[in-house]
Amino acid sequence: MAEKPTEATGLFDTYFQLRADGAAIPMAVTPSFWAELGTEALPFAGWLVSSFDMQPGTTHWECHPKGDELVVVLSGGIEVEFEGRTLSVAAGQTGFIPRGLWHRIVTREPSRTLFLTAGEGTEHRG
Numbered sequence: 398m399a400e401k402p403t404e405a406t407g408l409f410d411t412y413f414q415l416r417a418d419g420a421a422i423p424m425a426v427t428p429s430f431w432a433e434l435g436t437e438a439l440p441f442a443g444w445l446v447s448s449f450d451m452q453p454g455t456t457h458w459e460c461h462p463k464g465d466e467l468v469v470v471l472s473g474g475i476e477v478e479f480e481g482r483t484l485s486v487a488a489g490q491t492g493f494i495p496r497g498l499w500h501r502i503v504t505r506e507p508s509r510t511l512f513l514t515a516g517e518g519t520e521h522r523g
Contacts, residue, residue, distance in 0.1 A: 408448045416443040451504040464515020466494040473508025
């Protein structure tokens with residue numbers, strides 16, 4: 398018999414870890430979430446589903462060496478800047494970021510996004 402569904406969660410205060418075994422593990426977004434992600438305090442394996450309200454500006458450079466990333470723009474629009482080219486992603490579109498490719502997000506207008514990230518081993522730089 399199937400488990401009963403749980404209560405709905407907030408898009409911005411609960412992320413999910415999608416594991417290869419089919420489990421979807423809720424992860425509360427606390428002030429220490431990003432510092433603890435991937436440590437013994439908050440182990441991580443699989444895909445991270447996260448959402449952000451993004452304001453105009455530029456994020457840090459990052460690279461996901463162990464898997465691809467998808468960014469779904471729910472409203473507004475962003476640019477994914479790669480080394481040497483830029484991909485514009487408008488509301489209702491999905492951007493594909495191949496594994497191992499350094500990238501950052503440039504937001505020109507307030508935007509709401511959903512990320513699906515194979516985040517294990519993610520690297521960051523200024």
